[in-house]
Amino acid sequence: MAKVAVVGVVGRTNAGKSTLVNALVGEKVSIVSPVEQTTRNTIRGIVSDTRGQLVLLDTPGLHKAVGDLGRLMNRMARRSAAGTDITCVVFDASDEPQLEDVGWMQRVAKEKPEKVLFVLNKADKAPFYEKMFHDAWEEALSLAPPSEEEKSFAGPLWVKSISTTEGGAKDVLDFLFDFAEEGELLFDEDTVTDYPRKLAIADSIREKFLAKMHQEIPHELGIIVKSIDESASQEKPVWKITVDVLVNRPSQKPIVIGKAAQTIKYVRKLAEREVSEMFGVKAHIELWVRVEPGWMKNQRILSDMGYMGDLV
Template identity: 35%
Template structure:
């Protein structure tokens, strides 16, 4: 491979394909995706239902190219947006070679987990399944042993077959190489799908919007996260700058559903908005490697999560 051109003949036995991580909201899917890719491609937050797009992260190895698709958590939808996100999850299952089911070791397997695995088991064309005991650093060895037995028991109760069961800690980097090996082993042999070094096929505008939303989610009240979305209105390098001093102009709008929410996001005399701007600008600069001027506004789009026209315009 040279100059970002796909090699038509990778080494014999080279594997390539798609895997997606599924699980309840906040099961560690996005953190795991970022850890395996080695760069931040998916936003992560302690708030449930943070992920709203199927973000692709690309893992490059000498023997394989593994494309990870980070999907939203399957949940009981309360809005049209929620229904569309669940459809996105189910649609992704039918397109991948492997599904990694994230079952946090810090929580007992519950009805949400069994429902999710049961839904995958009912697919007409079932992908290969790997069980991932995420957040392994948060539990004792005894608790982990109990958790792994409970995961294994799902095979009989739900009629599934795990290709492997792997405990991992994405934050501590534990067992990530083992998990990558297991996923790669389940991929078909095939050519490279993306140029070497490319870590995601998401448009930069989408990644920038997501980083702003991630910053906005920190420290807000429970009902607010679902109501926030971000649109990048305009983005480009500022003209007239010397080549060695580029500046990327980003004009973005945070969208909420009610005036009261707008007040929360802006904060007292704009303090919260400034915090969001500073935090997201730092992340955008790290992602794109360019100094950034960020112009951030907030507007109200009433009940956008429940309105088909608004959802279509916002790309959901």
């Protein structure tokens, strides 16, 4: 029998959750960027090795919610933490504990789940605030001391991680497998994610834009893959992918397109390359930039982007 567990990967935005999930899976299943609120959906990354299988739920980082999209993302993160076998809270320990970090600690202290891993991420950076995080945990626990029945609560296991380097998250993987219990595999051993391909392509495109954008635009940029037309060629299948790029205000359109269409060309080229590799096809991507005021509040559009569906 194999060891199996469903792991909720949670923590504040930019802590490195998606980077960690990719490192554990050994393949890119979730987009990464230095911009806050990069992940908008719950994405399952699946790790299978000789020990068994871990299903990792990468979630949007908690943040001060603005608007419907922000509230939906926070709800997804909270819901994903519930109903899992293991909670893995990721902290960016190259920074002092922030409000959202303390919030997760207080939640763990209150609920006292049996299996919790606290990951102090970005251990390659200096300064590294390991002690401050331990102190913050002691304080959170002192606010919710265990009752008689909860005396067996062992507290979280702590582990350091450098999620950006090969092998830097090995200890995290070992701890998670130690926690896992015998059971049936939940997915085929070759599966690394079950994220729908339209959403994966939209995310790949959004990641390329994020690399070029600053400040407010990333949060008002939405990508919808409208259609994928498949045809055959001699070597590989050809996918013609039609995509809407939504912005919130007319002034954002020229920024997203870029001078002499440079930004959009850059995004298209990199996304075509990535999609080709991901799916083993030849990808042609057409990007149509549209001004859609208030799209972040439009339930139909949010649902097209997959942000409303059932999550766990």
